Amino acid sequence: MGDPQTALREILPGWFYPVFLLALILGTVSVNALTAYSAGLALQAVGIRIRRSVSVLFDGAVAVALTLYGLLVSNLLDTVGNSLQLIVVLIGPVMAVYATDILLRRFRYDGRALSDESDTSPFWYTGGVNLAGGLALVAGVGAAALCVDTLYTGPIASALGGVDLSLPVGMAVSAALYAASMRTLTPVE
Structure with a gap:
């Protein structure tokens, strides 16, 4: 679990590894798009009066910042x-x-x-x-x-x-x- 990407490379056939990574990236983007939209709606539901597009951008910026922190800093x-x-x-x-x-x-x-x-x-x-x-x-x-x-x-x-x-x-x-x-x-x- 210390380096799952390398571990997957050893398990998967060579031709399937890039296909797997592409499917993983596309699936992650699509799931996170729905999550960002839902989180934007949740911000509005608790009474924060901002446009939905701004709330989605705010949630996206926070998510990117936390992801970068998780990957690069810690x-x-x-x-x-x-x-x-x-x-x-x-x-x-x-x-x-x-x-x-x-x-x-x-x-x-x-x-x-x-x-x-x-x-x-x-x-x-x-x-x-x-x-x-x-x-x-x-x-x-x-x-x-x-x-x-x-x-x-x-x-x-x-x-x-x-x-x-x-x-x-x-x-x-x-x-x-x-x-x-x-x-x-x-x-x-």
């Missing part, structure tokens, strides 16, 4: 591993809030109400933001950051000799805090 596999670990610190608490909300609602959502973006929607909460979810997410990410052992070692991971408990701790804190705050702050319908 060890690519270490960078990918560290990025995945940091994503776990964020995604674990997000998924815990989502799963807890599903359980609190007993798998029942009103589809029309979910699509209602007016201030009369039961999902409007406070100014369109579920403060219980935001609080649970921030607390879960903070707790996960204390337990992570990747780019840096959090104090809890350090005390445990480098044991990384960021995923279970982040998820547990987010789920418990969300369940408690939804029961007290915002009754589930």
Whole structure:
């Protein structure tokens, strides 16, 4: 895995190697075009008021910069591993809030109400933001950051000799805090 290109050259037939690399490049470009477009839409969905083409260019510039950093400045596999670990610190608490909300609602959502973006929607909460979810997410990410052992070692991971408990701790804190705050702050319908 230290040099996958050389390893592939030894495995693949000589005539197929350039065809494989061309297919890999074209496939990567097409997948990343869809990803950049989706990321641009996501930026607009969170309320950033910019044109879609500008958001796609912004996402593309960030992606190119991160790719160049990964290839030229750092060890690519270490960078990918560290990025995945940091994503776990964020995604674990997000998924815990989502799963807890599903359980609190007993798998029942009103589809029309979910699509209602007016201030009369039961999902409007406070100014369109579920403060219980935001609080649970921030607390879960903070707790996960204390337990992570990747780019840096959090104090809890350090005390445990480098044991990384960021995923279970982040998820547990987010789920418990969300369940408690939804029961007290915002009754589930």
